[in-house]
Amino acid sequence: MNLQLSHFSSAVLFGLFASVVFGITQRSTSREQIRYGLYCFAMFVGGVFVAGWAMWLLRR
């Protein structure tokens, strides 16, 4: 099997799985875990966009 994902979908999937684990392991209550997981996911996806625009600016 050969899975070919784009850069963006690879980064989003990576952020999704890592956020689930971070949320569960780094906070105690269910509410805090969900909030922290969503925060991590937003940071991952936000970081992808920031890095993307930074590389676009560097390329110009």
Added chain:
Amino acid sequence: MANPSTSKEVAATQPVTAMSVIAPAIGWLIPGAGHLIQKRWVRGLLLMGSIVIMFLIGLAMQGRVYRPNGGDILDILGFVGDVGAGGLYIVTRAMDLGQGAVAHATADYGTKYIIVAGLLNFISAADAYHIAIGKKP
């Protein structure tokens, strides 16, 4: 300023139970199982799903699984990350998968997926230990 003896006193008061040894060990071997044997069903299944799927996607992207005797320091670090996946790593090595494909641009992503899945499983096993000693609900 913190009392330097405080952490030692806290560690001394926490009893070493069978669960505090078994939970992280089985959690390392089977991702999420350390939580499942402590009846944290939802957390365990979410951890298991995330780590196993991440590892399998890494393999499907033709990622490379590092060997213990890589020689290069980066290969050794890669091996430390990979071995965190426990049983997944053992099965993968036994089936001789994870050879890596330099021809694919996404294969490098796959390698990183596999390493990070192992590292996340280390965190998961540590969390199972914290639950076992009562440090976390």
